[in-house]
Amino acid sequence: MDSDLIVQILFAAVKTGTPLLFIALGEVICEKSGVLNLGQEGMMLMGAVVGFLAAYGTGSAGLGVLAAMIMGCVMSLIFAVLVLHLGANQVATGLALTIFGTGLSAFIGSGVVGQTIQGFQPIAIPLLSDIPFIGKILFSHDILVYSSFAMTFALMFVVNKTRIGLTLKAVGENPHAANAIGIKVLRVRYLAVMFGGVMAGISGAYMSLVYTPMWVENMTAGRGWIALALVVFASWRVGRIMLGAYLFGLASIMHLVLQGLGWSISPNLLAMLPYVATVAVMVIISADKFKEKLLAPRALGKPFDPRQMA
Amino acid sequence: MKLKSLLVSLGLLAGASIAQAEEPLKVGFVYVGPVGDLGWSYEHDMGRKGLEEYFGDKVKTTYVENVPEGADAERVITQLAKAGNDLIFTTSFGFMNPTVKVAKRFPKVKFEHATGYKLDKNLGTYVLRTYEGRYISGVTAGMMTKTNTIGYIGSFPIPEVIRDINAAYMGAKSVNPDVKMKIVWANTWYDPGKETDAANALMDQGVDVMLQHTDSPAPLIAAEKRGLRAIGQASDQSKFAPNAHIFSVRDNWAPYYIKEVQAVMDGTWKSQDFWGGFHDDMLTLASINPNLPKDVRAKIDATLAAIKSGEFKPFTGPIKDNKGNVAVPANHSLTDQELAQVNWYVEGITDEIPH
Numbered sequence: 001m002d003s004d005l006i007v008q009i010l011f012a013a014v015k016t017g018t019p020l021l022f023i024a025l026g027e028v029i030c031e032k033s034g035v036l037n038l039g040q041e042g043m044m045l046m047g048a049v050v051g052f053l054a055a056y057g058t059g060s061a062g063l064g065v066l067a068a069m070i071m072g073c074v075m076s077l078i079f080a081v082l083v084l085h086l087g088a089n090q091v092a093t094g095l096a097l098t099i100f101g102t103g104l105s106a107f108i109g110s111g112v113v114g115q116t117i118q119g120f121q122p123i124a125i126p127l128l129s130d131i132p133f134i135g136k137i138l139f140s141h142d143i144l145v146y147s148s149f150a151m152t153f154a155l156m157f158v159v160n161k162t163r164i165g166l167t168l169k170a171v172g173e174n175p176h177a178a179n180a181i182g183i184k185v186l187r188v189r190y191l192a193v194m195f196g197g198v199m200a201g202i203s204g205a206y207m208s209l210v211y212t213p214m215w216v217e218n219m220t221a222g223r224g225w226i227a228l229a230l231v232v233f234a235s236w237r238v239g240r241i242m243l244g245a246y247l248f249g250l251a252s253i254m255h256l257v258l259q260g261l262g263w264s265i266s267p268n269l270l271a272m273l274p275y276v277a278t279v280a281v282m283v284i285i286s287a288d289k290f291k292e293k294l295l296a297p298r299a300l301g302k303p304f305d306p307r308q309m310a
Numbered sequence: 311m312k313l314k315s316l317l318v319s320l321g322l323l324a325g326a327s328i329a330q331a332e333e334p335l336k337v338g339f340v341y342v343g344p345v346g347d348l349g350w351s352y353e354h355d356m357g358r359k360g361l362e363e364y365f366g367d368k369v370k371t372t373y374v375e376n377v378p379e380g381a382d383a384e385r386v387i388t389q390l391a392k393a394g395n396d397l398i399f400t401t402s403f404g405f406m407n408p409t410v411k412v413a414k415r416f417p418k419v420k421f422e423h424a425t426g427y428k429l430d431k432n433l434g435t436y437v438l439r440t441y442e443g444r445y446i447s448g449v450t451a452g453m454m455t456k457t458n459t460i461g462y463i464g465s466f467p468i469p470e471v472i473r474d475i476n477a478a479y480m481g482a483k484s485v486n487p488d489v490k491m492k493i494v495w496a497n498t499w500y501d502p503g504k505e506t507d508a509a510n511a512l513m514d515q516g517v518d519v520m521l522q523h524t525d526s527p528a529p530l531i532a533a534e535k536r537g538l539r540a541i542g543q544a545s546d547q548s549k550f551a552p553n554a555h556i557f558s559v560r561d562n563w564a565p566y567y568i569k570e571v572q573a574v575m576d577g578t579w580k581s582q583d584f585w586g587g588f589h590d591d592m593l594t595l596a597s598i599n600p601n602l603p604k605d606v607r608a609k610i611d612a613t614l615a616a617i618k619s620g621e622f623k624p625f626t627g628p629i630k631d632n633k634g635n636v637a638v639p640a641n642h643s644l645t646d647q648e649l650a651q652v653n654w655y656v657e658g659i660t661d662e663i664p665h
Contacts (some may be wrong), residue, residue, distance in 0.1 A: 006515040016507060106344065113346040116531070116550055212502040212528045214550065217344035218376070221501040252504075256511035258462075259494040259661075271497060280315055 041103020072201020379404025
C-alpha cells in the first residue's frame, strides 16, 4: 500500500463517516437528555428526500440543507409530542417513526427518482489543504464536512463547559432532582429531541446532496441504526463520536479496499467490524469498575411526568 | 332427474365460463428492491406495466417491492398465492427456496422464479443471458481502459454473478491481453452509499472503467465525478452520468411476461427453464455514448451482431479455470444447465471466489 492510497482511504473514511457523525451528534444530545429516539433512520430519510426536492426545485444545495433541517425537526416534533407530552413508549414510537419516515419518503420522492442535481462541490481550504497528508484527508472536502468539524467542537464545548451542558446532563441523569431545582425537564427534552431531528435532517441531506447526489428509496440503507450503535460505542462522549464515526466509516470501506488489493479476507467478516467493536465497548463499559463513569444517562428511555414524584 | 341435473350442470358450466371470461387473470410480482431503484426491480416493473398495457382489463397485476430474501419472502409469496393470483413471478435469486416451498403448498397456482434453477410441476424459471451483455461490456472496457485496469462491483458470489465476471474478463482479454480486472464484493444488490464506496475504492486503485452487478446508478455518478467511465446495469442509466456512461445493458422483461401470461390464458403454460438474451430482445444496449472512438463503436456493433445471431457464444471452449483445470472442453459451448452452475473463475482472474 503506498502513501497515496492510504491518503485516499482516509479521505474516503472521513467522507463515509460524516453522515454518521451528524446523526450521532444529534442522537447523543437527545440521549443525554434521557430520551432514546430510534426514529433516526426515518428522520434521515425524510431529510434526504426533502433536501433533494428543495435542491432540485430551487437549484440551490444550501436551500436543500435548510429544508432538510426543517423536515428533520418536524419529524422529531411528532416524536417529541408523542413520547414527552402523551407519555408514549419511546422505543415503540421511535420504531414507528422510522417505518413512517421510510414509507413517506418513498412516497413523496417518487416523482424525482432518476433526477440528478449539482450537489456541493469540494472546497480546498487554502494553506491547510497544502499540509502534506492531513491536508488532503481533512481539508479538501465540501462545506458540510467542515460544518461537521465545527459542530463537533461546538458541542464538546457546550456539553462539557457550559451551564446548558450541565442542565442537559442533569435532566438525563435525574429528571426529578432537576425538576426540584426548577429546571423545566420537558422543555429541555423537547429541545434536545428537536436538535436530534435537525442533525438527522442534515445527515440525510448529506446523503442525497453530496454522497450520492440523487434520490432513491431507502438510500440511507441503515445508517441511522449504525449511528445508534455509534453513540454506545462512544459511550455518550461527543469527542469520541467523531473518532468513532471515522472508525466506522473506515471499517465500512476497508473491506472494499482490501478486496481490490486482492486480499482474501471474507468481506462479511470485515463488514461486521463496526458492530463487533460496538459489542466490545458495551462489554468493557459494563464492567463494574467503569460503570459509574461511562454508562448511559441513568434516566435514558424513562418517561418523565412532572406531576409524579420520584 | 337426469335431464335436470344435466341442465343444472350445463348451466353451471355456462355460468363458470362466463365468470371466467369476466374474471381477469391475476398476476403477482415480488421485487427484491424498490421499483424506484432504476435498475433491476425498476425494469421488472416496466415489464409488469408492459403486461398491463398489452392485455388491458384481461389481467390484474399486483406487486410487492423491497422484499428481503429469506423468511419474509415466503410470507409475501404465500399471501400473493392466497389472494388468488394465478401466476406469480418472483424476481430475485434469493427467492428460490421460498418460491419452491410455496409452490408445493399451492399446486394450482403457477410460479416463475427469475435467475434460479429449481423447477417443479407448477414452478418454472427464467433467466436473462446477462453474460452476453457483460461480454460486450468487457470488450468495450478492455478497449477503453488507459490504465489496463478495469473494475467489477459484485453483489453476491452466486453463479449468475460469477458467470458474468468471467464473461466480462474474457471479453476484455479478447481485445487487450494486458488487461487486469479488480473485483470488489459490495454484499448488497442495492445500497447507493455502499456502491459509491466500492466504486471509489476501485478508482483509488487505478481502475478507469467500471462494470457493476449492483442495481443503483451510484457507481456511474462516482465515475462521472472523477472523469472516468462506467457501464450501466439493468436499465438505461445514461442521464446520471452523461460523460462517464458508455452504454447500459438494459433488461427488457415485457415480451417474456406477455408470452407467459398468454400461455396461462390459453392453458398451454408448462414449467420450463427459459433463457433469454439479445436474440429474444430481452437484452438491449441502451444509450450508447455518441462520443465513443469509432473503432470501439464498430467493435461493439460487431460483437453484438455476432451474439445476437447466435454465431458467437461467450462460453465456448477451450476455457480453463484459474486453477488450471479445463472448465469448458474444446468445441463445446456450455449448455444452459451448465451455465447455471458456473462456480469457477476463468484463467487470468487472480482473485478467489469468496465463500
